[in-house]
Amino acid sequence: AQSVAQPEDQVNVAEGNPLTVKCTYSVSGNPYLFWYVQYPNRGLQFLLKYITGDNLVKGSYGFEAEFNKSQTSFHLKKPSALVSDSALYFCAVRLTSGGSYIPTFGRGTSLIVHP
Amino acid sequence: DAGITQSPRHKVTETGTPVTLRCHQTENHRYMYWYRQDPGHGLRLIHYSYGVKDTDKGEVSDGYSVSRSKTEDFLLTLESATSSQTSVYFCAISHTTDTGELFFGEGSRLTVL
Known part of the structure; x- marks a missing residue:
């Protein structure tokens, strides 16, 4: 069955450390993958997407995501976390x-x- | 920010009453979506529209109906609200159905007593 999964409900990281938020998918055909962020009491905001091409996608606020076809994953990453990155x-x-x-x-x- | 407004932003109602939420866009995007957000469930699609008068059901459509008589407006109606429909409702728009990102409204918080 087609699906998308985020295996972690919560990720804790210290400011300045790298962060990774995991995502795996199961789709037929080519996957179109997206990351969004939601701050408290706000709507979701688009961060980045993978459609085709380079497996490393760069997006807003210093975030990037790596598409891995063999592992069917699209993990969100940032080299150095900020307190202001705290969100859903x-x-x-x-x-x-x-x-x-x-x-x-x-x-x-x-x-x-x-902090 | 994309021009999407949801109204009302907050509503408290009683079980059995009808409720209509409105989503208005100024982007002229073809595709519009209604989601509900609940703890532990993320966002679940209720209904979507791919053009004026063209709508289809999503994952959790029972108890909800929608209408789209103009490109800019997408209405979500709860014919007879129940406590299980207490949620935060988000409208989203997209200019393409496959590769385009979604733009979201600020949400409508509905409480059914």
């Missing part, structure tokens, strides 16, 4: 259903960056 992060994939592309989200990962 969602991985999303376009799943095909009856000829339509349905944007489908993982359950979200809460990132907490400690």
Whole structure:
């Protein structure tokens, strides 16, 4: 079955350390993968996407994500975390259903960056 | 920021009453979506639209209906609200169905007593 998963409910990291938020997917055909961030009491904001091409995608606020086809993963990374990066992060994939592309989200990962 | 407004932003209602949430966009995007966000479930798709008068069901459509009579407006209706529909509802828009990112509204918090 087609799906997207975020295996961690919460990730804790110290400020200045690198961070990784994990995402795995299961889709038929080429995956269209996205990361979004949600700050408290706000809507989701687009960070970056992978459609095709270079496996390392760079996005907003210094975030990047690595597409790994063999491991069916699309992990979000940042070399040096900031306290202001603390938020809820969602991985999303376009799943095909009856000829339509349905944007489908993982359950979200809460990132907490400690000073 | 993308021009998306949701109204009302907050609503408290009683079980059995009808409720309509409105999503208005100024981007002229073809695709519009309604999601609900609940702890432990992330975002789940309720209904979506791929054009005026063209809508389809999502993962959790039971108890909800939608209408899109104009490109800019996408309405979500709860015909008879239940406590299980207490949630935060998000509208999103996209200019393409496959590779385009979604732009989200600020959300509508609905409490059904």
